[in-house]
Amino acid sequence: MAEFTLYIGNKNYSSWSLRGGLITRASGADFEEVVIPLRERNSEQEILKISPSGLVPCLHHGDSRIWDSLAIGMYLNELFPDAHLWPADKHARRMARAISCEMHSGFAALRKNLPMNIRASYPGHEITPEAQKDINRVTAIWRDARDRARIKAEKDDGFLFGEFGIADAMYAPIIARFRTYGVDVEDSIAEYMDAVWNYPAMKEWVKAAKDEPWILEEFEL
Ligand SMILES: N[C@@H](CCC(=O)N[C@@H](CS)C(=O)NCC(=O)O)C(=O)O
Known part of the structure; x- marks a missing residue:
């Protein structure tokens, strides 16, 4: 099982997910990615289950939830200083x-x-x-x-x-x-x-x- 899970929206439309996705890849973290398609009948409930803001991207690391693209960058920069984020x-x-x-x-x-x-x-x-x-x-x-x-x-x-x-x-x-x-x-x-x-x-x-x-x-x- 990967150490991190990154929840994102549609890759085609979700610009904040793209930011979080690129940062997580650049960090070198071992992560699994889960796409929650936006604007479907149950998208809102599904996102709320994994992200307290109801928005993606949201990174899970153990019990920690990091629910904003820039915060994900800052968090991963602390954990992976050699990636020079x-x-x-x-x-x-x-x-x-x-x-x-x-x-x-x-x-x-x-x-x-x-x-x-x-x-x-x-x-x-x-x-x-x-x-x-x-x-x-x-x-x-x-x-x-x-x-x-x-x-x-x-x-x-x-x-x-x-x-x-x-x-x-x-x-x-x-x-x-x-x-x-x-x-x-x-x-x-x-x-x-x-x-x-x-x-x-x-x-x-x-x-x-x-x-x-x-x-x-x-x-x-
Ligand atoms: N400030 C947040 C913005 C996140 C955001 O607005 N995400 C959009 C997708 S790009 C979202 O989750 N929207 C929910 C929806 O459309 O249902 C970040 O930097 O991550």
Whole structure:
């Protein structure tokens, strides 16, 4: 039996599950994953059985319940320091935490206007001015982090702070959205997006999302 269990929603639609899923994989934890499909007749009761907030992702470790993507990252970072889920350098770490929190608490317009739907392709979708503002801020964050990592990261695998970490996981659903809705980005941003898209855990997730049977009409245009 695996030491951890990660409860998630649909891989195709649940952006917070994607964040928790990538972080848990990046930590190297031995875990089992359980999908609870969202918006089914009994989803609410099923999620409440495993998550006190009634939301996924929720990580179980023995009797402990960690019911939020960012909290899962912080918890696993303490248990698996060698995974470098936060960057080792303190300036990079400060920035990684700030942008992860910014994602966790913000970008409502982008999230509403461009809901995550990994398997769909909706180029030409009308982007609201508010969502465009969020897009501009997200790309500015990525540009800053990558400009810094190119010069300063000890090991640069093309991620925000060199190695894949919590900050990349927090922004991974935005990358999926940019692809679905054909958001136009400059070459250096496209390179970063490709690094995340080709990260093995992301590839595995995208494949599984495409194979899921559930369709949630509210996220289909
Ligand atoms: N702040 C939470 C947000 C979790 C969240 O909103 N999860 C959504 C799925 S993406 C959910 O569980 N929704 C329940 C539902 O749709 O029934 C986190 O970071 O994990």
